[in-house]
Amino acid sequence: MPTAKSSAKPAGNLLYAQSGGVTAVINATASAVIETARARGIKVLAARNGILGALHEELIDTSKESAAAIAALGHTPGGAFGSCRVKLKSLDADRARYERLLAVLKAHDVRWFLYNGGNDSADTALKVSRLAAEFGYPLTCIGVPKTVDNDLAVTDCCPGFGSAAKYTAVSVREAALDVAAMAETSTKVFVYEAMGRHAGWLAAAAGLAGDGADAAPHLILFPERPFNEADFFAKVKATVERVGYCVVVASEGIQTADGRFVADAGGGKDSFGHTQLGGVASHLAGRVKDALGYKVHWALPDYLQRSARHVASKTDVEQARAVGKAAVEYALKGMNSVMPVIVRTSDSPYRWKIEAAPLDKVANHEKKMPAGFLRKDGYGIAAAARRYLEPLIRGEAPPPYGRDGLPKYVTLKNVAVKPKLPPFEG
Amino acid sequence: MPTAKSSAKPAGNLLYAQSGGVTAVINATASAVIETARARGIKVLAARNGILGALHEELIDTSKESAAAIAALGHTPGGAFGSCRVKLKSLDADRARYERLLAVLKAHDVRWFLYNGGNDSADTALKVSRLAAEFGYPLTCIGVPKTVDNDLAVTDCCPGFGSAAKYTAVSVREAALDVAAMAETSTKVFVYEAMGRHAGWLAAAAGLAGDGADAAPHLILFPERPFNEADFFAKVKATVERVGYCVVVASEGIQTADGRFVADAGGGKDSFGHTQLGGVASHLAGRVKDALGYKVHWALPDYLQRSARHVASKTDVEQARAVGKAAVEYALKGMNSVMPVIVRTSDSPYRWKIEAAPLDKVANHEKKMPAGFLRKDGYGIAAAARRYLEPLIRGEAPPPYGRDGLPKYVTLKNVAVKPKLPPFEG
Structure with a gap:
């Protein structure tokens, strides 16, 4: 029986999880992740409620969703698989949970783990990657940026x-x-x-x-x-x-x-x-x-303010999709412990591209506004802030509306994957 | 010298004023009023800050605005001439103010007064009309409906x-x-x-x-x-x-x-x-x-919630324009003390038309929700409410957006008309 090596399709599954406060476009990232992986023949599992679902082996089989549903995900706000506010501690302090995480990934043949969140999530992805290396399990971990707070390091701005x-x-x-x-x-x-x-x-x-x-x-x-x-x-x-x-x-x-x-x-x-x-x-x-x-x-x-997909920025939607697509591409190339970040190459005309940044440059850092962005009296924004901000809200990308006058947002089936491990108490 | 009688153009000016809380579409009504009057060769004056501007002879000459500006007014929220929260009392109690109002109207040759507001405004328009009749001044008063509260009597719903x-x-x-x-x-x-x-x-x-x-x-x-x-x-x-x-x-x-x-x-x-x-x-x-x-x-x-023109209902925008157009048509026909109201002729397909209702049926009444609109447990809406409400939010009518990612809302020049009377202390 030939192994994955002889086929164009790489072996294993991809696990995608959402973390922290959701945004109007985090599902656009999810949509791009799933579409890009599908095109490469990779099955995408999604963790229910972020890292909690990974710990508790509550996984969703996204291959049960139609192409139309995954496309509609691209214009649906909120977090389609659930998110959570759980921050894992250091590898030593939270060792049992990290090891459980790894056990779940192994049980479901997950070779690529994409964690879509802020700087806490980047940190978690980094630690999971280190533990996998320690155990000799071949896993590629990618952080995918997201936050309405715009406070991630390295990336010029944050999807959402x-x-x-x-x-x-x-x-x-x-x-x-x-x-x-x-x-x-x-x-x-x-x-x-x-x-x-x-x-x-x-x-x-x-x-x-x-x-x-x-x-x-x-x-x-x-x-x-x-x-x-x-x-x-x-x-x-x-x-x-x-x-x-x-x-x-x-x-x-x-x-x-x-x-x-x-x-x-x-x-x-x-x-x-x-x-x-x-x-x-x-x-x-x-x-x-x-x-x-x-x-x-x-x-x-x-x-x-963070769920208003009806008035989303087209630039933002495009960037949210771009980081999702790049995350899958980086993962399949085995570029471990990186995050696709947005690099601005020009203010006017506004031009940007995606590059890979090491996760340790992003994890646990918080980007504040440069002092030069405030007006002299401190009660407004300076020209530098306008130059930075204006392209980010540019363009309209309204969702389709139904005959009933409301945006047509999708609810996925979220079919559960059958657990393979005993329950986890932690 | 031939007088207005020999011309197709009726003699005199039209005064338009906004009252009470503004809405996402009250300016759409204003736009339709001005465009309809212009097409008939009638000059529209607007009162600055509603009835206050009429009392203090602070009038705006809308003929100084370009056709493009008046068209853009149709997709601009807020109240372009200013509104106010001032309710005149009875004719006896507030006689001095009503007489001043009439004096200002006379001084500026106002033959048609359109008051765009809720039930208080309908009441004021009615009283001005009665006083004009008492003084033998030829004036046609029209109430034009508007309120996000949807609590006006007679009309099926309220623009805004x-x-x-x-x-x-x-x-x-x-x-x-x-x-x-x-x-x-x-x-x-x-x-x-x-x-x-x-x-x-x-x-x-x-x-x-x-x-x-x-x-x-x-x-x-x-x-x-x-x-x-x-x-x-x-x-x-x-x-x-x-x-x-x-x-x-x-x-x-x-x-x-x-x-x-x-x-x-x-x-x-x-x-x-x-x-x-x-x-x-x-x-x-x-x-x-x-x-x-x-x-x-x-x-x-x-x-x-009441200024969100970016997510306006197309039905609402069309009705806001329709009452504005009808108000001018009724005025020019001399239909005194009426309000153009929305009459629903069918739920599904949704059909509506504009009719004239006597102002005294609207003034000072408040329409509550029918009891049958509430779900049995009182914590939700019943099917009857859905049938009533759904057509009202139907259709999208987004404003044009600029290259900067923001809706292109217009600010009018609001050129003041030179006062002709001594200042009013009241």
């Missing part, structure tokens, strides 16, 4: 960010038109809360909504810059008096100079002692109302 | 609602996919807050996002139905245990059986005594966390 950035800029531009129309007798200050616990990338993207001193958003609050309430109040007041209203965009992660999160300033309880999950925008709106007496409104789009 | 409804259904469908992907290790309960202080139309529209017992949204809270916290907790718990997560949509206006707004339950202060502008979603999320221990997230789209 461009679409969330476009959502942010479009939403702020639209809401600002509403506030402008009503300001004479109603809301004078509007606060929009953007995701970004440590880095202000999404808040910065709101800056694309307008340009010029009087264009909304008038004030952007970045986690990179200490929040000074008195200075902020003065800026809000000056803006309302000059423009007639003030649109504020606040990163959820802004902190005061002594390192306290502004979002926690309310103490987490209401006056009855109940948990009060306020957030930054609600807090700032209340403080502005108390201090300046203006009518305020605020918005907290929360998950809407 | 369909687009906000589409935004709601799309956003909830997308966010639900995100929650589903993360639920195993992260957020189990997600609460989306919809506008609707008195009627649950927008919350109901969220029900279009899914169908069937396990499809999101799992629970909708309507202002039409008393909120029972214990029952709600039980429903949330049962849903999480059955489905794995629970997506809740709450109308901002839900009340307990004793008539208290749930949004006010936090007392309005945080534990430091600062104003806490929580809202319903934040309150419910905190209560669910305290009572059931689940990880919760919530979203408050606020103005985003």
